[in-house]
Amino acid sequence: MSNLDQQATPSLCGGRGFVVAEPVRELLSPRRVQLGAGTEVRRLLPNLGRRMIGAWAFVDHYGPDDIADEPGMQVPPHPHMGLQTVSWLHEGEVLHRDSTGSLQTIRPRELGLMTSGRAISHSEESPRAHARFLHGAQLWVALPDAHRHTEAHFEHHADLPKVTGSGIDATVILGSLDDATSPGTTYTPIVGADIALAAGTETRLPLVPDFEYGVLSMSGEVHVDGVPVLPGSMLYLGCGRTELPLRAESEAGIMLLGGEPFEEELIMWWNFVGRTQEEIEQARADWMTGTRFGEVKGYDGGPLPAPTLPSTPLKPRGRAR
Incomplete structure (x- = not known):
C-alpha cells in the first residue's frame, strides 16, 4: 500500500538513541489519512511520538468499511525501495x-509479503466482485543495509502457524512467537502476530526481553x-519484558x-x-521517468505521480520524539 499523501513529509527513523530500554x-493516537476514494486509514507509525518499533516503520489500520456499493480499495501503481510491505x-x-x-x-489471515529490495512497483485494489466489508492493516518493515538491494520478490502464505490456548488464537505473521515460526522471509530479528481473544479472556504472552x-x-x-486500547490505536511497550x-x-x-x-x-519519504x-x-x-521500478501490467489506470520533495534537506536521524 502506498502513502498517497501528496504533501509527503520525511520521517527520520532508526537508531538506538531513543529506544526505551x-x-x-x-x-499512540492515529493520524487520519484518506487513501483514495472511500478508504480512510488510521496511521500509527510513523507517529509524532514514535517512529519505529523494531524494524516496523509504517502501520496503517483501515476499516471495517462497508464497500458493498463502493469500489473499495483502489491504489494505483506506485514504487517502493528499501522495505518490505505486509x-x-x-x-x-x-x-x-x-x-x-x-x-x-x-484474503483474511493470509500473508502478502512484498520485498522491494532496490526497486519494485505494485498496485492494490478490491476485486470488482468483493465482500461487503474491508478491514485490515498495512505495514512496512525497513530492510537493513546488508539486504536493502536484494532482488525484489513477492510471497503469499495462506497457511500460517498458530499459537492457541484458553481463549486465545494467535497467528504468527512474521518471525516467531512461543514455538511457532512464520514461513515469511525476514531480514532482522522481528515478530508480528495477529491475536484473537475470546470475551473474558485473561492471559500472558511470552516476550523476548531484547525486543521492543x-x-x-x-x-x-x-x-x-x-x-x-481502543480499535485503531496502538500501545508502545518498550523493551525488557518477558511476558x-x-x-x-x-x-x-x-x-x-x-x-x-x-x-x-533512515530517511523515509513517500514510499x-x-x-x-x-x-x-x-x-x-x-519513478517519474519510468526507469528502474518496472511496470505493473493489468491495472486499469495510470501510475501514481510522486509528490514534490520538501525544500529542507533530508537527513537521517534517530527515532526522535
Missing part, C-alpha cells in the same frame, strides 16, 4: 499486482498490561509487533526508505 505504556486482512480481499509479474488475491514491542488494537475491548498481560472485555483482535531495535538511521537525500532524490527521478 525498560517497559513503558505509551499510547498486507494483512480481517475482512475482504485485496488484489495485488507488481512489476515482477505477481498477481495474487489476498507495540500492540495495535484491531477490534473489540482489550486491556494491554492494564491499559485499555505481556492481556485481558479482553469482549471478543477482541490485536496485532503484536516487535523486534530488536533498528540500529541504522521510499533510504539513507541519504541523494538516494531519495534519485528514486523519485527514476
